[in-house]
Amino acid sequence: MDSSDDIEDVSLFDADDDVSRRSKKSKIRHPVASFFHLFFRVSAIVVYLLCELLTNSFIACMVTIILLLSCDFWAVKNVTGRLMVGLRWWNQVDDDGRSHWVFEARKVSAQGGKTSSEAESRIFWLGLITCPMIWVIFAFSALFSFKVKWLAVVMMGVVLQGANLYGYIRCKVGSRKNLTSMATNYLGKQFLRQTMATEDQAAS
């Protein structure tokens, strides 16, 4: 009984524990952060697409897009990454003047302290990956249709969002052993859940 404590946690209280854990994992713990993570990126893209219709002035569009991109960069780098997936990266200058980049990932504690919810993680990575790709598409379209005056804005979009994407990917795959242990953990839990579910079905 002592050795199978872990399994007891899963099997005896399987029904409602699993449901509560599933609901906990799909609950969004930081709704404001999630909203703003997507809001700035998507509104920058929307303003870029609709600028011709919204206003005659090119400058208003450009300034708006630049402000939205900057707010988005700051929010994603400093706030939403830390809250939603527990990653952060920054540039550190030592006392002797050399600068190096630091990438950190919050360790997932086995006791289930502050695990990130799956829904938040999905929202985060979805927003992080699709938006730079859209800006790259805009860059090519601006280049090939010779709308050079938009190229400055689009380049800024690509650079800022690409930088966040690169930083967070490096955070994620930075410590390789962390990644493999997380993967093994996850696969182990999945396998356990599968076997318990089939046992449950067989029993009932």
Next chain:
Amino acid sequence: MRDLKAVGKKFVHVMYPRKSSALLRDWDLWGPLVLCVSLALMLQGGSADSKDDGGPQFAEVFVLIWFGAVVITLNSKLLGGTISFFQSLCVLGYCVMPLTVAMLVCRLVLLASTGTVSFIIRLIVVGAMFGWSTLASTAFLADSQPPNRKALVVYPIFLFYFVISWMILTFTPQ
């Protein structure tokens, strides 16, 4: 918040250029962005273009400032400077502040009159601010170079701020 305070501290440092490492240690590009956008906004709508939107001019100023800063940074790095890429961009961007102030003053003076007297006033103001910008940025940047290469680093900075000052001085509203 923390970031806003850091930006404010850097602006104060530019006003009184002392050889402190605070500007260099925690670089950030918010100040340069704000300065660049405000300078570009103030410079638009001033040429004899037939287009009635100041579109290309805004983008021109923006690209000029950032591209110029990048080129100067690359130059100083290729000459063997010990300062990092973003730190140099940060310093160059923040030292555009006196020129932004000069632009503001010029616009106010131009509201009053557009004659020779206003031109002389503008010339003096822009010249003073140009000297201040160049001195402030060289105070920070020239230190990171070996002594026989200081002139090679100072010259592009001089040119960069000279071009911006020229744009400010030759600005005539429609």
